[in-house]
Amino acid sequence: MASCSIPRWLTGATPTLFLLIAAFSISQSQAAVGLTTSQPFIWPLPAKFTSGNGTLSVDPELSLSGNGAASPILRAGFERYRGIVFGHRFLRTVKAVYDVTKLRINVRSTSEELQLGVDESYNLFIAEPNVHSVAGQVTIEANTVFGALRGLETFSQLCSFDYTTKKVQIYKTPWSIRDKPRFPYRGLMLDTSRHYLPVDVIKQIIESMSYAKLNVLHWHIIDEQSFPLEIPSYPNLWKGSYTEWERYTVEDAYEIVNFSKMRGINVMAEVDVPGHGESWGIGYPDLWPSPSCREPLDVSKQFTFDVLSGILTDMRKIFPFELFHLGGDEVHTDCWSNTSHVQKWLRNHNSTAQDAYQYFVLKAQTIALLKNWSPVNWEETFNAFPTKLHPRTVVHNWLGSGVCPKAVAKGFRCIFSNQGVWYLDHIDVPWDVVYNAEPLEGIHKASEQELVLGGEVCMWGEKADTSDVQQTIWPRAAAAAERLWSPRHSTSAGNSNQTALPRLQYFRCLLNRRGVPAAPVTNFYARASPVGPGSCFEQ
Known part of the structure; x- marks a missing residue:
């Protein structure tokens, strides 16, 4: 139906948007778009x-x-x-x-x-x-x-x-x-345990990471729900995969690492211990404290640490990055306290279940260190026994603000991933909250600021799979990417809506043109469909 009225998608447009549209109608060029802001349309x-x-x-x-x-x-x-x-x-x-x-x-x-x-x-x-x-x-x-x-x-x-x-x-x-980048570590965590992601989809995500100058893929391969990775030393472990078709061979893992390197992206693998290990026992039931109480992994058996060492030995051949993530979060020790043979082990070692948690984490760190990895652990380990962690430990923040300042004050390096702002599965967190998060918040000494490696946004996979994972990642991951790359003074919170929004909208459209299904920028919920007809540049 023909009409000479203003298109419906323009009725709520901001003045900046009208300039943006006018600029496009004048010359259909990036140069014309640049008339709307003093900053270039480059992201980050x-x-x-x-x-x-x-x-x-x-x-x-x-x-x-x-x-x-x-x-x-x-x-x-x-x-x-x-x-x-x-x-x-x-x-x-x-x-x-x-x-x-x-x-x-x-x-x-x-x-x-x-x-x-x-x-x-x-x-x-x-x-x-x-x-x-x-x-x-x-x-x-x-x-x-x-x-x-x-x-x-x-x-x-x-x-x-x-x-x-x-x-x-x-x-x-x-x-x-x-x-040049502001931080050396600019990451995206990808969870392939809660939902399996095909290798080609992982590659697409890696490709899109390079567009935003992200440089670390934190591959959360394994969790309690599934164990999809082939481990030659313990070939029954991937019996814990969802199905025999939802697995990664050693060759797949090599391919992902090499594909990433060609784009300047490191791959940091994670084996989350001692919690989140139920899937391990599908192939090796002795790793469970008991058939009815399946995690944390059995701390009382040498076999548990033999398997862990075998996993890390095989993975060290694949992952050359100097950091390796050992998890250590959400360890609920009831299984240890309620299983007779583990109780006996605790008594013999004059230990509590909390002591056993520390013992397991430190023993896992020792295994990783012997393979010339620097261990990364979720912040619970630092919160529970900060003086016991190896000095090379990298503390990974996630529970909230304030952990990185405490960690760097004690000489540890830190990675910022505050769940309130940088967990992408929290789909009600808008782009500007992601953008305005500051990894150095509360850290004022230059010597301590240098210990903050950077940060990463986390794409947990409970409610994201191949059908929607990229729409959930993008474009909000790009907001964090600019925070991690660009100078702090040029990304101050007061300027975000005035100068960053039109550039982020442009970058979202650039992602779309490159085949990345990035969601609209300003929807209340991430990955939600557009609210109606309209230009890519204002959604």
Whole structure:
């Protein structure tokens, strides 16, 4: 039905939105969108940048040069991003002339070792043609290949398809961007125990993480409900999977780790002990205190620690990251107190059930340390026996605020994941609450601030599976990603609605264009469907 009235989806639009829409109608370009805010439409926001008022076209046959071209990781990354940038189909003409024909990447080190704290800084320069050059120049400079990957992501976000000229354009040139992350650890936790996620879905999530410059996948593979991972040393363990089709082979795990590395993302695996272990006993019932009382894992048997050591030995071959998560949360010791042979063990060791909890956690830490892993534990371990934890322990906050300040004051490193703001399964937590959460809250000494590695958003899987997991992750995970990457002064709470919202809406649409089913930004509930017809840029 034809109508000349204002479309219904515009009736509640903010002034910023009207500017956004007007900008799109003028030039259908990212440059025009930039008229709505002084900040560029790059997510996460770079540390330092300047831009101009020029426009450059980019050759669809864009080539890679510089010493970065020798890196397999950068060559593969360049091809991925070229496919993203030139995703539109259009008729190429022989007469077409382009300003940018080469992208030069220069890296100081060609090492492809990826570990915590690897240098991810980069400089991106986009120069306009001058009397000495017939073409525009795009240069990425970085100390490492992984910093160069972050520069490629930023470059891709500066490229826009112009529907009038049918060329990819870079607006607001020349650009000078000097960028680096605020925190070395910027993570997403993915739970594949409560619902199995196929390998291809995990890869899609990893790919989307790279768009937001996240760099750690915390893979919560195993929990009380299922044990889906193959462990060659104890092959009956994955009998605890939901079905024989909902499993990960050793080769699957290798593939996920290697796929992640190509995108500059570490994989931190988790084996949550001694609680959350019921699924272990499906294959090895002796791991249960009794058939009717199945967790925590039986602390009284050496077999329990033999199995744990076997699991970690096999996993160490797969996961090179220096951090390994040993869980330690929600340990309810009734099974130990109410099982006769465990009671006897406690009496013989003059121990309480709480003592046994400490014993188990510390013994698990020793096993991990012997395999050259630094243990990560949920905060209950720190709350219960902080003076007993190994000095290399990383305390993982989740219950609420105030734990990281206490942990770093005692010299421990900390990861921030306050469930009130960064648990993505809490679908009533809006984007701005995620965005305004601050990992350094309550920490004022510079020496203690340095012990906060960063943080991660957690995608627990009780009520999310392949059908809705990505809509639950995105775009709220991107709000945390900018908090963890961009300078604190540029992401202050007072500016979030004024400058971050239109950029986050733009980034959500960018995710959609790249095939990521990110949900609308401003719905009351995450992953809810749009409320009605409308532009991607205002939902």
